[in-house]
Structure formats: C-alpha cells, structure tokens
Amino acid sequence: MKVLGLTGSVGMGKSTAAAMLRRMRLPVFDADRAVHRLLAPGGAAVAAVAQAFPGVAAADGGIDRRALGARVFGDRAALARLEAILHPLVAVAELRFLGRARAHRRRLVVMDVPLLYETGRERYCDAVAALWAPRFLQRARVLARPGMTEARLAFLRAQQVSDAEKRRRADFWVPSGLGRAVTWRRLRAAARRLRDGGGDADPCVLEPENVGE
Numbered sequence: 001m002k003v004l005g006l007t008g009s010v011g012m013g014k015s016t017a018a019a020m021l022r023r024m025r026l027p028v029f030d031a032d033r034a035v036h037r038l039l040a041p042g043g044a045a046v047a048a049v050a051q052a053f054p055g056v057a058a059a060d061g062g063i064d065r066r067a068l069g070a071r072v073f074g075d076r077a078a079l080a081r082l083e084a085i086l087h088p089l090v091a092v093a094e095l096r097f098l099g100r101a102r103a104h105r106r107r108l109v110v111m112d113v114p115l116l117y118e119t120g121r122e123r124y125c126d127a128v129a130a131l132w133a134p135r136f137l138q139r140a141r142v143l144a145r146p147g148m149t150e151a152r153l154a155f156l157r158a159q160q161v162s163d164a165e166k167r168r169r170a171d172f173w174v175p176s177g178l179g180r181a182v183t184w185r186r187l188r189a190a191a192r193r194l195r196d197g198g199g200d201a202d203p204c205v206l207e208p209e210n211v212g213e
Contacts (some may be wrong), residue, residue: 001101002108002194003124007116008131009163010156011142013176013183017131018112020184024191027106029097031113034090039063048085053078066147074155087119094121108195117161117169129190130170132163133177 006021006028008014018028038045041061050057053071058064072079094111101109116122133141142153167173172190176183 001106002126003098004108004110004191004194005116005122005125005128006110006112006131007114007128007166007170008176009138009160009166010114010153011138012131012133012163013141014112014114014131016176016180017129017174017183017187018110020187021110021191024188026108026110026191027097027101028110028112029094031090031094031111031115034093035086038086038089039065039068044089045085049082052081052085073152079159094124108191115160117166118159122169127171127190127194128169129172129174129187130166131174131176132167133175137177
C-alpha cells in the first residue's frame, strides 16, 4: 500500500483537493476532522484540554473551539501545550486508518495533514503533494472566513513551513489558483504515478514564475 501525503498552508485549497481525491475513490484521512472529533463531546482529548485550559469546556461536554482558539492565539507556549495533547492522539487515529486500509488491501491512501512537515509526518508517506496558490489569493480566501483577521492570518503563517519550502520538499506540487480542472489533473497524475508507477506527465512542471506569487 502506498501513502500520499497531502498538505498546504492555510487557504491553499487543500480541502477542495481532498474532496477531489475522494471523488477518485481514494480513502482520505482528514487530520482536521480527527481533531474535531477529539474535541467533541466524548472526545479523547476533552479532559486533557479542559484541564490544561480552564474555561474552554462547553456545556455539551465538548470543548468550545472558539474559546480555545482565543486562548492559544498569539501565545506560542499555549499552542505548544495544545499540540502536545492533540498530535499524539491524531497519530493514533492515523494508524487506525492505515490499519483499516491495509486490511481492505487498498493500493493507495491519502493522508490530509495540514502540518505534515511541521510534525514530521511526511516520513510515513511514500510521496507528498503540496497545494499552492498565489499569496494574494490565499489572503482573500482566508480573510473571507468568519472571524478571520490579518493578525490571525499572520499568526497561522508563522506556525507553518513556508510555501516555498513545501514546494521544494514535496514530490508533487499542485496549483489551486488556476481553476479546478488544473487541480484535478495534477492530483490525478500524482495519484496514478504513485499507485501505478506511471501515468500522466510530471505534475511538478509549472514553476512559480509562470503563475505568479
């Protein structure tokens, strides 16, 4: 079984790419969704997070993610404490996903992990595809989200490996600002190459200067 890591900085179109890969009938592990489950009522991280960050417990028995976000925003030490709780639990969920995929004899699965390089999870992947879009488009996408500000965007960017570094380290980089058809073709080519050892032309053919930063 081959594992394709899918990553990209905030606002780079990773969720759209993951949905496309599911349409290609590939199993996709969604790290963000796993975190949501961990913080939901009955989630495995609720007790530890509530203890580490008093006041963020919600009335329904889960964690108020808005309140939690406010606690860690701009505070690297607080963010590190939160990550120390969540990352090992997400890793357990990843292993369960991979175990199920192997049991079903899947040839290729996708690990959708925003902080793939930041957490060292790329070492468990056979190849990595990084989503990319021009900086102005990233900014427009992110600031359109409810409650997002320039300061929050800057904080998120500061926690992530730069886009240039992601493209340098990735086996495939996939543009998400040139239309969905281009994104689809690049992802399909990457999946075919990894699964079958062949397929379409190399999806890493576009250079940043050709599409604009």
